[in-house]
Amino acid sequence: AQSVAQPEDQVKVAEGNPLTVKCTYSVSGNPYLFWYVQYPNRGLQFLLKYITGDNLVKGSYGFEAEFNKSQTSFHLKKPSALVSDSALYFCAVRAVPGRRALTFGSGTRLQVQP
Template sequence: AQSVAQPEDQVNVAEGNPLTVKCTYSVSGNPYLFWYVQYPNRGLQFLLKYITGDNLVKGSYGFEAEFNKSQTSFHLKKPSALVSDSALYFCAALMDTGRRALTFGSGTRLQVQP
């Protein structure tokens, strides 16, 4: 069964510092991987996705993620964190089959301190 793991419940980083939010996956076949961000009492907002192609994917708000097949990872990164980046981040995966339902990780709360 496919699964997505986010090993950190919370990540704390100072404003202006680089940030990394970790995600590992376990899917058979070619993985389709996603990052979503959730602000309080709001729906999930799409940040970026990896379907195929370059391992480094650039997304919204200056975020990027690196697909690493050998380590089965898809870590979210940003060179310089903003206080407004503080939110809940979800990694998600989709198998390259007919199933269209995303499997989400447990979420990582990012706290950026001024």
């Protein structure tokens, strides 16, 4: 079985400050890890993924994430938050080998305050 935990329902940061959205996972086998963002009344948009290789992954809109195998974590980060980054963020995992479908966390609502 595979699972994802996003321990914070909500994260608040001031505009211009760095942000971190936390994610830990559990899989049997090697993980493929993903971050998606969801804006109101819109589908999930892909931000970035970790498949293999460099533990620091860079994605869309200035976001990056660091894969830490020993801590089974894949935290999302951005050096300087924008008000427009306010949205719902989902971490997802699939095991390799294993089901192709993603297992999602429950989401973290990011609020960037002006």
